[in-house]
Amino acid sequence: MQYETAGALGNGERIFITAKLPGYIKVGSDDYIEKYLFLTTSHDGSGSITAAFTPIRIVCQNTLSAALRNSSNTIKIRHTGNAEDRLKEAHKVMGISNKMADELDGLFNQWTKVRITDKDVMKLIQQAMAPSKEVLKSLKTGEELSTVFKNICDNAFMYAMASPTQQTETTKGTLFGAYNAITGYFQNVKEYKDDEAKVKSIIGGTGQLRTQAAFDLCLGYAKSGEEALTLN
Known part of the structure; x- marks a missing residue:
């Protein structure tokens, strides 16, 4: 090492x-x-x-x-x-x-061989970033979402669509790219108070919780496609 x-x-x-x-x-x-x-x-x-x-x-x-x-x-x-x-x-x-x-x-x-539409990328981002069951319920029923939450999802989606690292053979339009977009939001887009706050978020904090949610959703999507993003 x-x-x-x-x-x-x-x-x-x-x-x-x-x-x-x-x-x-x-x-x-x-x-x-x-x-x-x-x-x-x-x-x-x-x-x-x-x-x-x-x-x-x-x-x-x-x-x-x-x-x-x-x-x-x-x-x-x-x-x-x-x-x-x-x-x-x-x-x-x-x-x-x-x-x-x-x-x-x-x-x-x-995951680089699994294609995913832009619409499903946004769905995956929204579900992974949802901070509570109430927000997931709002996503299912179409109720109004908070501006803060919508901005988070929009910024992650923008990273997914526009970052140069998302335009490679392995990431553009792929499930691997969708996962990388969410992890990339916490690593490269989100603003933190300081470096310590960033480390705590990514290793053991909110960032890790959200990226774990994204990882689990990607596992489901690789197995059953858009059906994995259907909210019960």
């Missing part, structure tokens, strides 16, 4: 490190995704170390992490002074990273 960045969250009570893993996830012929681990821990040793697998699409520095339905993209590591236990924990981290990389490689390449 190659350690690239380190910093503190809050008032310094938690620290983080990003570590680049060897190799890439290759989507299509030339869309490369780097494999990273994002590790956080507390200074006082009271909490476990958290390691999260966070793939990043190189062309737009876009974090594409998501938990698969049968496995998480994070693992808790116990603080231990025993060398053998540490090796076991390290093997767990590398195991989950390799498994996630292999599964996302297959999924993302599959």
Whole structure:
């Protein structure tokens, strides 16, 4: 692993490190995704170390992490002074990273072959970005949506349609492009108070919740098409 960045969250009570893993996830012929681990821990040793697998699409520095339905993209590591236990924990981290990389490689390449209309892209964005069941209900019944919510969806849709990174062979008109549009909104469009707020949103906060919702919707769309966007 190659350690690239380190910093503190809050008032310094938690620290983080990003570590680049060897190799890439290759989507299509030339869309490369780097494999990273994002590790956080507390200074006082009271909490476990958290390691999260966070793939990043190189062309737009876009974090594409998501938990698969049968496995998480994070693992808790116990603080231990025993060398053998540490090796076991390290093997767990590398195991989950390799498994996630292999599964996302297959999924993302599959999604580049699934076509999606602009209308369905907007539906997917709206459902992924919905902050509550009430908003989902309004989407189903056609009730008026808040200006704030409409602006969020419009900005994400504009990114989906106009960003140069959305005009490539792997993203233009594809399900992979639709997923990347939502993750890209939180990475490259949304304005944050500061870098710390951005990190907290993308890793464990609102951004991660919304992109996980988008990931799950894309899984459904790949299986059953626009039917996956039908609100019950």
